[in-house]
Amino acid sequence: MSEFDAIVVGAGPAGASAAIRLASSKKNVLLVEKSDPPGSKNVSGGVLWGNGLSAIIPDWEKTAPIERFVDTKSVAFLTQDSKIAIDFSSKKLEQKKTGYTVLRTKFDQWLAKKAKEAGAMVINGVTVEKLHMEGGRATGVEQEGDVITADTVILCEGANPRVAIASGIHDRLSDHDVAIGVKEVISLPESTINERFNLKSGAGFACEYVLGYLKNGTEAGGFLYTNKDSISVGIVVNMAHLRENGETHSYDLIQEFLDHPYIAPLIAGGKMQEYSAHLVQEGGIRSMPKVFGNGYMIAGDSAGFSFSNGLVLQGMNYAIDSGVVAADAFIKAQEKGDYSEKSLSVYQDMLDSSYLMRDMKTFRGIEEVTWSPFVHKQVPAMLESLMMSLFMEEGKPKKHITSNLMDAMSKNGMLRTSSLLETYRMIRRM
Ligand SMILES: Cc1cc2nc3c(=O)[nH]c(=O)nc-3n(C[C@H](O)[C@H](O)[C@H](O)COP(=O)(O)OP(=O)(O)OC[C@H]3O[C@@H](n4cnc5c(N)ncnc54)[C@H](O)[C@@H]3O)c2cc1C
Numbered sequence: 001m002s003e004f005d006a007i008v009v010g011a012g013p014a015g016a017s018a019a020i021r022l023a024s025s026k027k028n029v030l031l032v033e034k035s036d037p038p039g040s041k042n043v044s045g046g047v048l049w050g051n052g053l054s055a056i057i058p059d060w061e062k063t064a065p066i067e068r069f070v071d072t073k074s075v076a077f078l079t080q081d082s083k084i085a086i087d088f089s090s091k092k093l094e095q096k097k098t099g100y101t102v103l104r105t106k107f108d109q110w111l112a113k114k115a116k117e118a119g120a121m122v123i124n125g126v127t128v129e130k131l132h133m134e135g136g137r138a139t140g141v142e143q144e145g146d147v148i149t150a151d152t153v154i155l156c157e158g159a160n161p162r163v164a165i166a167s168g169i170h171d172r173l174s175d176h177d178v179a180i181g182v183k184e185v186i187s188l189p190e191s192t193i194n195e196r197f198n199l200k201s202g203a204g205f206a207c208e209y210v211l212g213y214l215k216n217g218t219e220a221g222g223f224l225y226t227n228k229d230s231i232s233v234g235i236v237v238n239m240a241h242l243r244e245n246g247e248t249h250s251y252d253l254i255q256e257f258l259d260h261p262y263i264a265p266l267i268a269g270g271k272m273q274e275y276s277a278h279l280v281q282e283g284g285i286r287s288m289p290k291v292f293g294n295g296y297m298i299a300g301d302s303a304g305f306s307f308s309n310g311l312v313l314q315g316m317n318y319a320i321d322s323g324v325v326a327a328d329a330f331i332k333a334q335e336k337g338d339y340s341e342k343s344l345s346v347y348q349d350m351l352d353s354s355y356l357m358r359d360m361k362t363f364r365g366i367e368e369v370t371w372s373p374f375v376h377k378q379v380p381a382m383l384e385s386l387m388m389s390l391f392m393e394e395g396k397p398k399k400h401i402t403s404n405l406m407d408a409m410s411k412n413g414m415l416r417t418s419s420l421l422e423t424y425r426m427i428r429r430m
Contacts (some may be wrong), residue, residue, distance in 0.1 A: 039108025
């Protein structure tokens with residue numbers, strides 16, 4: 001007889017959500033988290049697209065430590081001298097709030113507390129080493145020779161799935177499939193943030209940047225999100241690209257971003273209160289492991305549920321929803337008293353019919369778009385040329401917009417067949 005119905009490893013959004021669902025359904029669940037308190041080492045940009053939370057905490061917007069709701073969403077291309085942005089503000093975003101900025105140190109603690117309140121046993125400061133296997137089936141978890149048993153283990157250990165790798169159920173990560181995110185939280189008075197970003201109290205700004213100006217040709221994305229009285233700002237760079245580049249360090253990249261003439265004034269006078277770095281899963285469906293087996297399931301980043309198409313970076317929402325789906329799959333398996341691979345394959349079936357796997361399929365190969373010289377070099381340079389020709393008045397005859405566009409594309413080598421093909425592929429993948 002097992003000590004627990006289920007053990008959940010990792011109290012990030014995936015694990016805490018799985019534990020809440022299981023405990024709310026009167027299951028005997030243990031949530032094990034290596035950091036103390038939960039969330040103290042977790043990193044997100046972070047905009048939470050939190051629809052899925054209402055499935056486990058119906059009034060979550062009232063009690064969750066939310067910083068601001070996003071009512072202005074931007075995407076911007078930066079060159080050395082320019083910023084070309086699409087800025088979207090809408091009353092509709094204000095009425096139908098879906099994106100909220102959060103700080104993970106506060107958010108993850110709150111979510112873990114909800115798991116405890118629902119009845120889960122939560123242990124902090126314990127690092128699980130591997131699954132405990134008996135007769136080819138996971139029957140619990142191990143740490144320094146100690147074993148805790150359960151009918152099923154749900155692994156939610158995040159982007160660096162060491163337990164799954166050590167247990168032989170996940171391949172080692174390839175550089176191509178992960179990026180490194182480096183982030184600073186910079187404190188500023190609430191009134192200064194409202195003024196600088198033209199925000200009403202409670203409303204927030206979120207922007208993703210293509211950094212087309214970095215030294216050594218480095219391809220990186222940037223992000224800047226407003227919290228109540230701080231700003232989360234950082235960069236994301238693909239690991240393979242960073243390693244190939246050889247000479248560039250992630251801490252130099254974030255500094256180059258913070259020093260940009262259109263970023264520096266936004267954070268001027270602020271005090272850095274947090275500096276962190278974390279892996280980001282980017283391999284998408286191609287790098288997903290088998291997410292179920294005899295006595296175990298894998299959810300959240302550990303299962304590869306995360307993606308960026310350059311417009312948004314998503315992962316917390318997928319983590320929450322896949323955690324809940326894994327919990328529901330366990331409940332179904334328990335009804336049959338069968339925790340075999342065949343029985344737990346219901347998890348994959350449920351994922352397949354959810355938006356999670358559909359998103360993964362829709363955006364298959366998106367990393368080829370987000371990490372291409374075309375997006376990081378040619379597009380920003382072309383947009384800058386186009387804007388200059390449209391907005392510079394030099395007392396010379398003007399051209400039609402299409403001629404300006406053709407000139408800008410030609411100047412940046414975008415009329416070559418290869419570039420046209422790349423544009424077509426990019427649009428199809430996005
Ligand atoms: C720089 C950056 C910016 C991002 N921006 C956004 C954003 O704006 N919006 C968004 O939705 N997503 C964003 N993401 C992605 C998002 O952070 C992840 O998708 C999400 O955190 C995944 O949740 P998770 O629960 O699967 O894993 P995690 O949040 O990583 O949680 C895993 C937990 O497991 C614990 N753990 C790990 N190993 C063990 C072990 N052996 N034993 C016990 N505990 C263990 C960890 O301490 C951690 O608490 C960003 C990520 C980064 C790095």
